Amino acid sequence: MVYAANFFHPGNWLRDWFEANRATATERRARRSAYVQTLHALQSMPDSDLADIGISRLSIKDVAHEAAYGGARP
Template sequence: MAHITFHAPRVAHFDLGAIVRTKVAEVKEALARRAEYRAVYNELAAMTDRDLADIGISRGMIEDVAHQAAYKN
């Protein structure tokens, strides 16, 4: 007598908790980077043109410097 055995394909384990934790961590990281950007931007924007010149930054470079400080690490 012939026997047929059926093996259902294994489905990859779906861990919703891990996905949520990963997304929460990504959001926290994005918020921290944005806070760093704002802090650097505000600090540089509050400086006088002379103070900025002393550190080699023009007022037009503030956005770029703040972006590098927050996102290029």
């Protein structure tokens, strides 16, 4: 009787999974950082400057989200 051994090494797939998750986490952190920076910059501006660029106080979060994530807020 002959036995065939299937040597499966999960290390490579596991490493690929960790690297993909690390890349995703890095991208999420960068986008969140851009959102927070834009949000704080807009919130610190006076109403007259916001009016000059056509942004109301109520739409600051929407503008920051669009700048960081490229779309409307859900």
